Amino acid sequence: MEKKQRMSRRSEQMGDQIEERIVTGVYPPGMRLDETELASGFGVSRTPVREALIQLASAGLVEIRPRRGAIVAEIGQHRLYEMFEVMAELEAMCGRLAARRITESEQRALVAAHQACEAARDANDPDAYYQRNERFHHLIYAASHNVFLEEQAAALHRRLRPYRRLQLRVRDRMGTSFSEHAGIVEAILAQDGELAATRIRTHVVVQGQRFADLIASLPMLGSPSLT
Known part of the structure; x- marks a missing residue:
């Protein structure tokens, strides 16, 4: 063993x-x-x-x-955007359900994970932040108490892991991410499902300048025309 x-x-x-x-x-x-x-x-x-x-x-x-x-493998910009778009919706659903179903012990674990992210942010350690950020998101998936949804969200999270991790190296992204986490925690603890869904969707989806920054940091991307 x-x-x-x-x-x-x-x-x-x-x-x-x-x-x-x-x-x-x-x-x-x-x-x-x-x-x-x-x-x-x-x-x-x-x-x-x-x-x-x-x-x-x-x-x-x-x-x-x-x-x-x-x-x-090659991956095009459009394909990457589509995956983040789906990820945002899956996580929004997790957040909405978590706000209704999260237990007291799960609330404590989520707050502890958020505080752990703060320590990594303060140390300016993007890799440590990502590891703790990953736990933060998986706790929300689990708190949805929908096993199928948790499995699907975790699978796509794993698929997007390298891109989400590198995104944290963009200037000021860790600080912004942590602030967004704070809003998500606040909404879930307040049992406001719609607010939790809105905040986590905004946190995950990449668009505008954020997407441009992500693309600029990814030399492994294939042709933009690939789907």
Whole structure:
């Protein structure tokens, strides 16, 4: 069991490292990711690399093709916008239901997660902020007490994870994100479902200058015409 857990952690770490290189353009769209070369470069066996690539394929960052292996996927700007648009609506639904159904223990956990985000913001640590931000959002999904909705929101959140994480590196975004979180917490604790839905939708969807900033930070994006 312990060996399996170590292997799982190693695969997750590998996935994070490869994901970072894809999103920052080190591994550009269309590049073939050779398991042997990756294992050698990272100083690990092929097993965690293979598992990491399968995880990245499920997140849409990699395509596993017959006889070619793993290829870095391309994603167009329009497709990315569509995914954020759907994510915003799923999270809005979670927020609306959470405002009605959240338990006292879940309220305490949400407030604690919000405070943890504050500490990361104050430390100006976008990666730590993202990890705590991720927990904040997943707590809202769970507080909806709709398991199917929670599963769908979590799956799309995982698909958008690299883009949401990089977005936090845009100037002042952490501070703005934290302020938006405060409004979301306030609405949920006040049991105002419509306000919670409105605030979380605005928090998640990317449009206007925010979308332009996100696109500018993503050299791995493919052609804008791709869908």
